[in-house]
């Protein structure tokens with residue numbers, strides 16, 4: 451076993467084959483690595499429910515290179531709010547279509563300028579970290595650095611992992627040679643709070659209790675625990691609840707997280723925030739992007755004054 455085959459600390463599993471390809475591109479070891487790596491050409495950093503994950507994990511597990519992928523994949527993050535039957539179908543069929551899969555704002559591969567220097571010193575090569583690609587995360591937690599994703603001087607960004615198998619050495623733009631600078635980002639207490647919640651979610655094992663507690667507390671917060679579903683009174687109270695939920699965020703925060711906002715009752719909101727999965731106990735619609743649930747959990751924490759979703763349940 452060569453150290454370069456291992457997943458490096460916090461490395462995103464979907465990008466490991468491109469790093470192996472980079473390191474082995476002129477050797478015989480590249481045969482199967484190249485096949486894996488080349489498949490990644492169109493890989494999006496926030497592709498939730500990417501079924502390539504299973505094949506990589508199977509290959510890596512069979513080779514005995516590593517056990518446990520919690521620090522390396524999006525599995526905990528993407529499955530956190532699934533109904534048990536959705537989770538079952540994902541594990542069985544390796545296909546799951548979710549609402550909002552392409553709605554988050556960040557779409558480029560990202561890296562921390564300090565991590566790439568440290569990684570190069572320690573492992574000889576910079577690599578893409580899982581935590582840096584998570585929706586709602588804008589900083590490296592280790593260095594408190596803003597994550598970089600493109601060159602302001604020429605507009606270069608990582609269009610494909612095949613072209614840019616690893617983040618740019620020394621944070622220098624491979625296209626124009628300028629040093630890549632930090633993007634301007636909005637930082638508020640709410641954005642920081644969602645950032646930490648996203649990172650925590652990515653390391654927390656699935657339990658159906660999480661969604662149950664959340665739905666219970668939405669209904670409690672809306673004052674409809676004892677009101678029958680699909681009644682006029684329930685709909686009215688849910689509309690009022692939604693208004694309070696929507697107006698607890700400022701528009702620029704929502705623009706940091708989501709690509710598109712739409713007007714709704716005088717407010718600009720993301721369609722994810724209006725999805726029926728948030729308020730119906732037996733939704734018929736597609737599963738929803740976890741970021742919307744994190745916003746609800748944040749709102750409930752603020753409005754009910756309780757700490758964390760676990761304690762919110764009755």
Ligand SMILES: [Zn+2]
Nearest residue numbers: 562565590593
């Ligand atoms: Zn860092």
Ligand SMILES: [Zn+2]
Nearest residue numbers: 601604623626
């Ligand atoms: Zn450039």
